[in-house]
Amino acid sequence: MKSVSRVILLLAAAAFLTALTSSCDRPETSRTGFSPVATDTMRMAALRQAAIQGGLRRAAALEIPTDPERVAVGRLIFESRAMSINGEISCRDCHLDKFGSADGLPNAIGVGGEGEGRERMESDGRILPRNALPFWGRGGKGFDTFFWDGKVQKKDDVVASQYGEHSPSDDPLVVAVHLPSVELREMVEDTIEIRETVVSEDVGAANTIQSELAKRFASDTDIGPLLGSAYDRDASKISFAEIADALAQFIRHEFRLRPTRLERFVFDRGPITEAELAGGVLFYGRGRCVSCHNGPYFSDLDFHAVAFPQAGFGKNGFGIDEGRYNVTLDPRDRFLFRTAPLHNVTQTAPYSHSGSITSLKDAIIAHFDPLRLVDTNSMDVRQRSDLYARLGPAALEPLPTALRDEEVDQLVAFLAMLEFSSDGN
Numbered sequence: 384m385k386s387v388s389r390v391i392l393l394l395a396a397a398a399f400l401t402a403l404t405s406s407c408d409r410p411e412t413s414r415t416g417f418s419p420v421a422t423d424t425m426r427m428a429a430l431r432q433a434a435i436q437g438g439l440r441r442a443a444a445l446e447i448p449t450d451p452e453r454v455a456v457g458r459l460i461f462e463s464r465a466m467s468i469n470g471e472i473s474c475r476d477c478h479l480d481k482f483g484s485a486d487g488l489p490n491a492i493g494v495g496g497e498g499e500g501r502e503r504m505e506s507d508g509r510i511l512p513r514n515a516l517p518f519w520g521r522g523g524k525g526f527d528t529f530f531w532d533g534k535v536q537k538k539d540d541v542v543a544s545q546y547g548e549h550s551p552s553d554d555p556l557v558v559a560v561h562l563p564s565v566e567l568r569e570m571v572e573d574t575i576e577i578r579e580t581v582v583s584e585d586v587g588a589a590n591t592i593q594s595e596l597a598k599r600f601a602s603d604t605d606i607g608p609l610l611g612s613a614y615d616r617d618a619s620k621i622s623f624a625e626i627a628d629a630l631a632q633f634i635r636h637e638f639r640l641r642p643t644r645l646e647r648f649v650f651d652r653g654p655i656t657e658a659e660l661a662g663g664v665l666f667y668g669r670g671r672c673v674s675c676h677n678g679p680y681f682s683d684l685d686f687h688a689v690a691f692p693q694a695g696f697g698k699n700g701f702g703i704d705e706g707r708y709n710v711t712l713d714p715r716d717r718f719l720f721r722t723a724p725l726h727n728v729t730q731t732a733p734y735s736h737s738g739s740i741t742s743l744k745d746a747i748i749a750h751f752d753p754l755r756l757v758d759t760n761s762m763d764v765r766q767r768s769d770l771y772a773r774l775g776p777a778a779l780e781p782l783p784t785a786l787r788d789e790e791v792d793q794l795v796a797f798l799a800m801l802e803f804s805s806d807g808n
């Protein structure tokens with residue numbers, strides 16, 4: 384705590400000096416950096432220290448090694464529509480490279496959907512209640528909480544999930560990749576036959592679907608032999624455990640974090656623009672972003688309330704999503720969601736658990752001025768009462784107070800420092 388307050392003091396001092404000198408002519412900014420005056424040098428030092436204190440690590444330090452053969456077969460499974468028991472949909476249909484490994488849609492569109500991004504909205508696909516999540520860093524060291532409501536979470540060495548005591552793995556990513564293939568509307572068509580034999584939360588039914596999928600992949604002429612060789616067993620002995628492991632290895636490798644401009648600035652004295660520097664000082668200082676967006680993934684992997692507008696019918700129906708409460712049934716968890724990790728966040732619009740926000744700027748504004756983003760007069764009384772209910776818990780959070788538009792722009796510039804591309808930047 385002591386060192387955190389020291390950093391906040393340093394940042395406050397830096398902000399004060401900026402205010403004093405802000406009437407001076409500022410050097411021209413550019414993507415490649417700017418020529419700092421003395422106070423900027425101090426702000427840069429403060430930002431470097433705050434970022435390290437806030438949990439920034441080099442991407443390479445977070446990597447968990449994978450096996451290339453398993454990654455390669457995992458990629459084929461990820462892209463195969465055979466992964467869906469009756470719905471002709473693959474993981475790739477909702478987790479696309481061009482949308483930063485999400486789908487570019489507010490609410491994901493599952494079985495029956497066709498095309499990519501907006502095109503899917505024209506098709507007859509089943510709509511899911513939540514925004515698809517991107518994968519950056521999901522397989523890295525210490526990333527142990529999955530989905531918007533943390534329905535898969537490793538704590539004290541135990542993975543909690545709908546599998547209860549029969550967790551299929553002690554690796555939470557492996558458990559997480561078990562779920563989509565048995566989720567109704569996502570990869571399973573919601574028909575009467577399926578309803579009668581399968582309920583998505585029922586582990587026995589899930590096992591039936593998954594052993595069928597495993598048989599399918601084992602007898603696939605391309606994938607079967609590759610699985611057999613990657614897991615060193617006869618293809619006929621392949622079970623869903625190997626399928627899930629291969630999917631997890633693929634995600635872990637493909638979406639591992641790479642060095643960002645922030646990493647280069649902090650650890651290698653790389654360049655920074657004036658707007659990025661101002662945004663960084665806000666992120667770790669007065670903007671209070673670091674109180675939740677901390678650690679190597681810019682998320683405390685814990686649950687908080689931000690009164691984002693709600694879009695779509697919501698996990699709990701009638702346009703309501705009670706978030707973490709769905710997992711714990713503890714009333715104190717109503718409307719809490721996992722703090723969003725922020726790598727490549729510039730590429731994963733729309734934002735929030737229901738994808739209700741299209742711009743990064745508005746996603747930040749939602750934290751301190753959510754009413755600016757909704758037209759309360761055009762809402763019906765039910766929607767308004769849901770909004771009041773969500774404003775309550777948000778008011779208890781350490782959220783930033785009023786930030787000016789120009790400051791929000793600076794925060795956007797800072798968040799762009801967390802970009803990287805899979806081929807190294």
Ligand code: HEC
Nearest residue numbers: 474477491492493513514515516529530531559560563569
């Ligand atoms: C119909 C679209 C769709 C398909 C198909 C799909 N996903 Fe997703 N994925 C989502 C949505 C929506 C979420 C967020 C759900 C939530 O948190 O409630 C998500 C979340 C995830 C997460 C959690 C990421 C995190 O940050 O915690 C993982 C892992 C994942 N999907 C893997 C897969 C795999 C593996 C497949 C294929 C077996 C797959 N998905 C197929 C839409 C999809």
Ligand code: HEC
Nearest residue numbers: 670671672675687720721722723734735736746780781782
């Ligand atoms: C009290 C904890 C908390 C604080 C403080 C906080 N956030 Fe968040 N942030 C969250 C949570 C929780 C979400 C996801 C909420 C949801 O979807 O309902 C989120 C979502 C976001 C998103 C959307 C990302 C996405 O993928 O949908 C952005 C961008 C963001 N925060 C940036 C910021 C910035 C910048 C600040 C500082 C001005 C900040 N946050 C302060 C908790 C916090």
